[in-house]
């Protein structure tokens with residue numbers, strides 16, 4: 001995406017409408033563009049009415065799991081006996097995903113407005129926006145926007161704090177994030193109890209992703225029916241979604257499309273296709289934690305929660321990683337496994353040992369020292385790493401390995417049989 005942002009005619013720009021417009025970053029500029037009108041409206045509504053509107057819109061969490069947002073808000077205790085908290089997940093560490101960063105960089109007030117509305121809906125007085133530690137520029141922009149909004153008295157008695165991330169991928173997992181805010185090591189907690197019962201500081205908490213909250217003011221302003229009508233395929237996936245496209249395409253960047261948009265059109269039209277003379281080989285459509293698709297599956301995939309599952313993958317966080325025919329899939333999968341081994345918090349044996357062992361086997365195969373039995377060993381290991389740990393980091397390591405062996409087995413076999421020149425991995 002170039003700046004100033006000129007959207008493709010097939011994009012539906014809601015969240016990204018003001019990307020590239022520096023004036024939209026200021027409080028004055030934002031209010032001039034209709035900003036904070038939804039927050040004014042929310043203050044006249046009962047908290048349950050806000051939650052019901054969001055429920056009705058069909059908005060689902062954009063952080064990866066796609067959990068219905070209004071339903072999540074309704075889990076908070078109705079009778080307020082203790083303080084309630086909102087945590088905003090701006091950790092964005094999933095490889096391939098870079099959209100929350102852009103929301104904060106260009107439209108910081110959209111996030112603050114969505115945060116204030118969510119706080120009213122769940123009756124929270126305090127919110128923590130947990131911003132990935134490396135996001136120096138987005139942090140500074142958010143800091144300035146918050147100071148301006150507070151100076152204008154925009155949030156009344158609500159307290160919104162910015163919190164710098166601790167520099168670990170695992171801190172994006174919701175309960176690890178809460179531990180990190182509390183000043184502890186960012187290790188995930190066993191659930192239940194879920195955050196609505198026992199969240200940050202042991203108190204009722206809701207956690208939402210940046211993109212999820214940035215969509216909320218638009219829903220309030222334009223109505224649930226308007227949002228719900230934005231779908232090209234399945235009524236269970238509504239609204240628009242930002243997709244961060246990287247890898248072997250001619251025009252990488254963030255693209256906002258209506259749910260159900262064909263992945264093929266995103267890659268070949270909006271992103272200009274792969275490089276000249278190359279063909280598409282594979283694609284990971286939802287960030288590094290979801291199964292890899294081959295070319296045929298990529299070309300059939302609709303970008304919504306159900307469409308992705310239909311092709312054997314997930315929509316995840318919307319980080320689209322593209323591989324052309326020059327990509328060495330064994331090497332790419334090793335790189336992913338190595339990332340997860342590095343980022344495992346090491347609490348669970350299956351994850352700590354499984355991610356490291358998986359990486360070692362893949363490195364061995366690449367070095368030309370693999371055995372045919374290694375493929376079964378990798379699958380067996382992956383099976384033991386799926387659904388057996390406190391959080392899904394180890395599942396995320398298993399997903400590209402299992403799907404990669406399924407779709408690109410010949411590439412693994414070529415290394416094992418000595419038909420491919422060994423790769424020395426540093």
Ligand SMILES: Cc1cc2nc3c(=O)[nH]c(=O)nc-3n(C[C@H](O)[C@H](O)[C@H](O)COP(=O)(O)O)c2cc1C
Nearest residue numbers: 061062063064089091092093172173174208209212
């Ligand atoms: C290892 C791991 C890392 C995660 N990282 C992020 C992240 O960086 N940003 C995010 O919004 N959600 C992340 N999530 C998902 C969160 O746990 C949680 O589902 C999300 O913040 C909920 O918000 P939503 O319902 O608005 O999507 C991660 C999950 C796991 C297991």
